[in-house]
Amino acid sequence: xxxxxxxxxxxxxKLGDFWRLYRRSTLGKLGLVIVSFFVIVAxxxxxxxxxxxxxxxxxxxxxPSSTYVFxxxxxxxxxxxxxxxGTRISxxxxxxxxxxxxxxxxxxxxxxxxxxxxxxxxxMRITDLFIIIPxxxxxxxxxxxxxxxxxxxxxxxxxxxxxATARMVRSQTLSLKERPFTEASRAIGSTDLHTIxxxxxxxxxxxxxxxxxxxxxxxxxxxAGLSFLGFGDPSSPSWGMVLxxxxxxxxxxxxxxxxxxxxxICIMLLVMGFAFISYSTDQILNPRLRRR
Amino acid sequence: MxxxxxxxxxxxxxxxxxxIVLNFFLFRIMPGxxxxxxxxxxxxxxxxxxxxxHQFGLDQPLWTQFLLYIQNLLVGNLGVSFxxxxxxxxxxxxxxxxxxxxxxxxxSIAVALVIGIIIGTIAAWKRESKFDVFTVIFSLVTYSMPxxxxxxxxxxxxxxxxxxxxxxxTITVGMTYSNPLEYVADYLHHMTGPxxxxxxxxxxxxxxxxxxxxxxxxxxxxxxxxxxxxxxNRKILFRHAMRNxxxxxxxxxxxxxxxxxxxxxMTETVFSWYGIGRLTYEAVVMADFPVLQGIFVVMAVVVIxxxxxxxxxxxxLDPRIRY
Numbered sequence: 001x002x003x004x005x006x007x008x009x010x011x012x013x014k015l016g017d018f019w020r021l022y023r024r025s026t027l028g029k030l031g032l033v034i035v036s037f038f039v040i041v042a043x044x045x046x047x048x049x050x051x052x053x054x055x056x057x058x059x060x061x062x063x064p065s066s067t068y069v070f071x072x073x074x075x076x077x078x079x080x081x082x083x084x085x086g087t088r089i090s091x092x093x094x095x096x097x098x099x100x101x102x103x104x105x106x107x108x109x110x111x112x113x114x115x116x117x118x119x120x121x122x123x124m125r126i127t128d129l130f131i132i133i134p135x136x137x138x139x140x141x142x143x144x145x146x147x148x149x150x151x152x153x154x155x156x157x158x159x160x161x162x163x164a165t166a167r168m169v170r171s172q173t174l175s176l177k178e179r180p181f182t183e184a185s186r187a188i189g190s191t192d193l194h195t196i197x198x199x200x201x202x203x204x205x206x207x208x209x210x211x212x213x214x215x216x217x218x219x220x221x222x223x224a225g226l227s228f229l230g231f232g233d234p235s236s237p238s239w240g241m242v243l244x245x246x247x248x249x250x251x252x253x254x255x256x257x258x259x260x261x262x263x264x265i266c267i268m269l270l271v272m273g274f275a276f277i278s279y280s281t282d283q284i285l286n287p288r289l290r291r292r
Numbered sequence: 293m294x295x296x297x298x299x300x301x302x303x304x305x306x307x308x309x310x311x312i313v314l315n316f317f318l319f320r321i322m323p324g325x326x327x328x329x330x331x332x333x334x335x336x337x338x339x340x341x342x343x344x345x346h347q348f349g350l351d352q353p354l355w356t357q358f359l360l361y362i363q364n365l366l367v368g369n370l371g372v373s374f375x376x377x378x379x380x381x382x383x384x385x386x387x388x389x390x391x392x393x394x395x396x397x398x399x400s401i402a403v404a405l406v407i408g409i410i411i412g413t414i415a416a417w418k419r420e421s422k423f424d425v426f427t428v429i430f431s432l433v434t435y436s437m438p439x440x441x442x443x444x445x446x447x448x449x450x451x452x453x454x455x456x457x458x459x460x461x462t463i464t465v466g467m468t469y470s471n472p473l474e475y476v477a478d479y480l481h482h483m484t485g486p487x488x489x490x491x492x493x494x495x496x497x498x499x500x501x502x503x504x505x506x507x508x509x510x511x512x513x514x515x516x517x518x519x520x521x522x523x524x525n526r527k528i529l530f531r532h533a534m535r536n537x538x539x540x541x542x543x544x545x546x547x548x549x550x551x552x553x554x555x556x557x558m559t560e561t562v563f564s565w566y567g568i569g570r571l572t573y574e575a576v577v578m579a580d581f582p583v584l585q586g587i588f589v590v591m592a593v594v595v596i597x598x599x600x601x602x603x604x605x606x607x608x609l610d611p612r613i614r615y
Contacts, residue, residue: 129310131547132595133588136554137572141584144576145319217436224438225558229573243441247562252447253459260448264441271436 021284031276038270042087049081053237061249064258071258073242074249082237083262089238090270093150093223097157098215105162106208109169114177114196124170131163136225143231150233157222165211172204206285213278217271224267239263296607304600311592316361318588319581320354365589371582375575381586385568390590392462393560393567396483397552400490405545407491408498413534415499416506417525428503431496439555443489443562450485457485460564486563493555494548501544505537512536539610546602549595 022028041048050067051057055077062072070079112123139156146152176182177200185195226232227240234241246259336344345351349360364371370381415424434442451459458464462482469475509515510533518528557569564570568587575583 125306125310128307129314132307132550132592132599133311133314134550134553134591134595136557137587137591140557140572140576141318141588144579144581144584221438225440228438228440229558229561230577240438243438243444247444252444253452255448255452257448260441260444264438264445267438267441268433268436272432275432275436 018284022280025280025283027276028280031273031278031280034269034273035277038087038091038266038273041084042091045084045088049078049084051078051081053077053082053085054235061254061256061259070262071256073245073259079242079259079262082242083239083266086237086239086242086263087266087270089150089236090220090223090240090267093154093157093238094216094220094270094274097154097161097219097223098212100154100158101161101215101219102165102208102212104158105165105211106169106204108162109166110173110196110200110204112166113170113173114192114200120170123166127163127166130160131167135160135222139222139226140229140231143226148231148233150236153223153226153232156226157219160222161215161218165208165215168207168211169204172207173200176200176203210278210281210285213274213281216274217278220267220271220274239267297604300600300603304596308592308596311596312362312365312589313358315585315588315592316358319585370586370589373583374580375578375583376580381582384583385571385586385590389567389571392565393556393569396486396490396560396565396567397556399483400487401494401545401548401552403487404491404494404498405541408495409502409534409538409541412499412502413506413529413537416503416510416533417529419507427499431499433496434492435496435500437493439489439493439558440562442493443486443559446485446489447562458482459485462566482565486559486565489559489563490552490555493559494552497548498541498544502537502541505540506533509533509537539606542606542609543602546599549598553591553595 050069056075057078058068058072058076060072060074060076062068064071068078068080070083073079073082108123108127112120112127139160142156142159143152146155181199182195185199190198223232223238224240224243227238228244228247230244232238232241232244240263242263243260246256246263249256249259251257251259349357352360368382370385372378373381373384376384411427415427418424446457447459450457458481463475463478464482467478469478515528515533518532523531553569556567557572559565560567560569561573568590571583572587574580575587
């Protein structure tokens, strides 16, 4: 019981140290502000948005005004409300897809690094294969067979993106395997599962977390790309989907700039927010960078 | 050197083999029947369906089908397209399309690399200056932009508002040219939009990596030696720092070829550029699986070859590599 309590305070202290270091970087704070802004918008969507995301509220292609802040789309829906509700989808897909991606990558990396031998070789071959295959074409091919839908997009992003985490976790596991505490853990008779879970995973976690931020960036951009090409859920107002409909309506050649600019800027800002966070986290957690 | 080549070559071939296996089974183990558009069409009479199934070997066990696939692949037979009603896939891919894509991809990656390397070097030298901060922010911004959105904005601003670039296609439809130069000029005019989009989307990444790499090089001892020797700043920067920092970029470019295919797919779709990327998109929309399978193989070969060449180049450039 006392050991658990000690462990809790150790983790809490580490978290405090991390936060103290993090606060020093302007970029990190800026990123946190941006991401928090979008999270608040997503949560408060029903109260902030003047209309529903699917209600037909006016004539098509109205320019921005005080009623329709971003104008209307081709069937007369308010773009401002759609963009606000789209925040939810983009955030949801980004977080869920990246969580699954780093989950899968971590498991494969741990297994590969810890067991070694032919398992390691085989898994690394497969990892190399998925690194080499162009991501977007593979995503498109899988999406064409699986069909449209949010869950399919998440699956597709996961299948394409797990390799980076796997490689990193594997190299980290390989080095951790040589440490004395691993040997000690096995000497007292712990099962492999226990050694991995109790000793290796907590040491791998900081790098995985830093990697997770980049995974979020990739997930958001991938979802936007796939939705734009038409494989998202047509009934959801994710930003990529809004841009898809904007393209379908010929906004680029008819000058409907209010349809194109806001969703794109939102994607850009959200991605930049996470990129800043990832950069600052990487500076702190990746010991190799701290020397400079 | 020869051992290294042989080892790398064998590894590349093994990965290629794995890619081909994946390609074959990817379409067949996913839920849904890829052949439904042709064979499963309910308007097709049962006798015709039987003949088709037998002709394409679909009644054989999966492993026999796989061997048939490998056989065809070695001869260069990539199958026939669904949407283009029987046109061989090989002729669709290896016609104008691959040429257009390579020109677009090749030029933008070359320009993005050169600009990224040079600007990255200068920014690292002038660290923390206005130039540095500006270029870093610019790179982060273009890196965060979705490629297709950047393309749409370029069409909007330069195509719609300014009218300076054409909005679609590789050449103006129906136009006659008095000499080949006019044709090339028209082609390049159409290429401006996708070229700028693709280059901008990659420049940020190369810039940031190069800048990082040079900052690493600055901490090396030989930089101090060069300064102590009294070399001019320009010589130190471009003759010593940049050369060494460019080394990691070589292996990076090979990996980047994969992203180039993805970026090209988006850009070609937005600009209706007649290339492999747009072919992928069209084939996906029309569920033309033979074409997709063929594109997959072509892309895999190109990427694996690029990686192999990068390995060789890296070994040639860096004398420290022991092989």
